[in-house]
Amino acid sequence: MTKKRKVCSPSQEGQRDLCSELKEFIVSENAKCVKEIKDSNDRRLAALEESLSFAMDSLSAVSERQRSADTDIIQLRKETAELRHRLQQLELGEDQQQQQKRLTCLVFSGPTLQAQTRREDAASLIRSLVQHHLKHTLDSSQVKAMIRLKNGKILIEFTSAAPGSDRDILFRTKSKLRGSGLFIAKSLxxxxxxxxxxxxxxxxxxxxxxxxxxxxxxxxxxxxxxxxxxxxxxxxxxxxxxxxxxxxxxxxxAQLPEGEGQGNRSQRQGESxxxxxxxxxxxxxxxxxxxxxx
Structure with missing residues (x-):
């Protein structure tokens, strides 16, 4: 017995053709979308690679500048250290020259001089105290200059500091002035x-x-x-x-006794x-x- 063939109506045939066309359209559109997405990704990847290349070039330039700056800093530090050393040497040399000029000078101070406002009175007082306590008469020809400083002290410049000169005798025997109210010190x-x-x-x-x-x-x-x-x-x-x-x-x-009190420490600190x-x-x-x- 033969099977009968199913006969489709015209409306069913139209629907089948529409589905076929729709499938073909979807396939073609999917292919277009995939191609567009791929092209877009390729363009983005190319742009990203270009950006990375530019960033690497910029980083290399910055690194080179950093190395150059570090080299300059090291060189500047060396030059600064050399200049500081030269400046210290110049200061030491100038200080040494000034001190050499002060070797013939002595500074006189004390409460007795503070009361004398006139330089002549201070000079006369120094002569009398030296004569009384040191048993020595100052030679006016050996006194080159006498200057009253801002702090009230008297600076006397002598012509010489050789052994036997007035400057030498005054400084060697200055301990005999203890109790006179007059003090003698070197000029620094x-x-x-x-x-x-x-x-x-x-x-x-x-x-x-x-x-x-x-x-x-x-x-x-x-x-x-x-x-x-x-x-x-x-x-x-x-x-x-x-x-x-x-x-x-x-x-x-370690040298402090265990039983030493505050009074003993104060007494020890008060020593002359x-x-x-x-x-x-x-x-x-x-x-x-x-x-x-x-």
Whole structure:
């Protein structure tokens, strides 16, 4: 028995053709969309690669500039260090020249001079005190100049500092003026005066044993048995303070008796500077402080 063929109506045939056309349209549109998306991605990838290439070139240029800047900074630091060293050498040389000119000068101070407002009266007072306590008559021909400083002290410049001169005799025998109200000191440059003041503070703190001058140079002894050390600049003072602080404080703490009270410590702190110098300085250092320039 043969199977009968199904006959489609004209409307069904039209729907089938429409579905076929719709499928073909969808396939073609999908292909177009895929192609457009691929082309768009390719363009974006190319733009990204170009941006990355530009960024790498810029980064390389920045790195090169950074290396050049680092090289310039290193060179500038070297030049700055050299200039600083040269400036320090110039300052030291100028300070040395000024100090050489001050070797023939002495500074007179004390409450007796503060009361004298006229330079002539101060000069007369100095002559009388020197004559009375030192048994020495000043030679007017050896006095080159006399200047009253702003702080009330008197600076006298002598013609010579050789052994036997008035300047030499006054400085060697100045200890005999104790109790007269007149003090004699060497004339130091402002730079050396500041260094000497800082070292005196270190001595009061117990970080060094003694400080004195010799021919304008500032010398320091860390302990009673140590050799004198020449201090030429503030940096040496800072190094000396940093190096001496821990050991000195430890020794002072170890030497302190366990039962010592606050009253005994205050009494020890009230000792005169002269007794402290005699206790800390050995004899050869005391002789060095009275050294005569040649």
């Amino acid at each position: 440059t402002p730079r050396r005066q500041a260094i000497f003041a800082d070292l005196l503070q270190l001595k009061r703190e117990g970080l060094i044993c003694s400080v004195f001058t010799r021919s304008g140079d500032i010398l320091v002894c860390r302990s009673r048995d140590s050799a004198p050390i020449r201090i030429a600049d503030p940096e040496a003072v800072r190094q000396l303070a940093g190096a001496g602080a821990p050991g000195r404080r430890a020794r002072r703490h 500077s002269e007794s402290m110098r005699e206790r800390c300085c050995p004899r050869h250092l005391l002789r060095a402080m009275c050294w005569r320039p040649r």
